[in-house]
Amino acid sequence: MQIVTWNVNSVRQRLEHLLAYLKDVHPDVICLQELKCVDEAFPRAEIEALGYNCAVHGQKGFNGVAILSTRPFDVERGLPGDESDVHSRYIEAVIPDEHGATRVGCLYLPNGNPAGTEKYTYKLAWMDRLIRHAQHLLTYEEALVLTGDFNVIPEPQDAKDPSQWMQDALFLPQTRQKFRQLLNLGLTDALRAVSDEAGLYTFWDYQAGAFQRNNGIRIDHALLSGQAADRLASVCIDRSLRAAEKPSDHVPLRITLN
């Protein structure tokens, strides 16, 4: 079973790339972030024509997440814990498979910049809610994959130039501490389960030739419960997509579970 996460930075701008990816790779499940459109504007027909079921949690202008799956599934929209939060940043699916089911949480964690503002407060509060929700989901003792754009650089080796990120909401000690809290619930960072290499990134800024200089960061992640980690066969960053015409600034992260 292949499960992908990809921040597409506007699903309508990236539709041709997305359709080509679905045709080429044909993942069982793909989690999308930064749709930047409302549900009604999501290109559902084109995606369904390739054999995918779509669950969309959109928002006008920014944010927006979706889960696409070849198999039909049950879905929940929104991250529990704050009724007043109107950002569309979380959607969750239970996908039946040969092991019973795999639960997939697709998330777009707030950026949080600039630090020292209400934006950073919101990020930390959102991370606390994610920790609480993960804690709850882990009590089910089933295969769980929490995947998406975490906007967290976990360790110095996850950035080409860590010194450039010291004051950034993606790399501040409090941000990394909360990410470790999440891992310490018993989740496995899929990429780090298969490789300790430096230089493995999922995002490169559009500016100043960042991709050409491999000036990237690893901020898109897949975190696995024990039941999912036991089935982990491989992890791949599809970095060639960053070299396409009009690319997203993120590339897909793809895991395979037996």
Add this chain to the structure above:
DNA sequence: ATGACTTGCGCGGCAAGA
């Protein structure tokens, strides 16, 4: 030292991203 892209909204430059 600074600015450097891209997108949505909507038609003029911002906000937001990371």
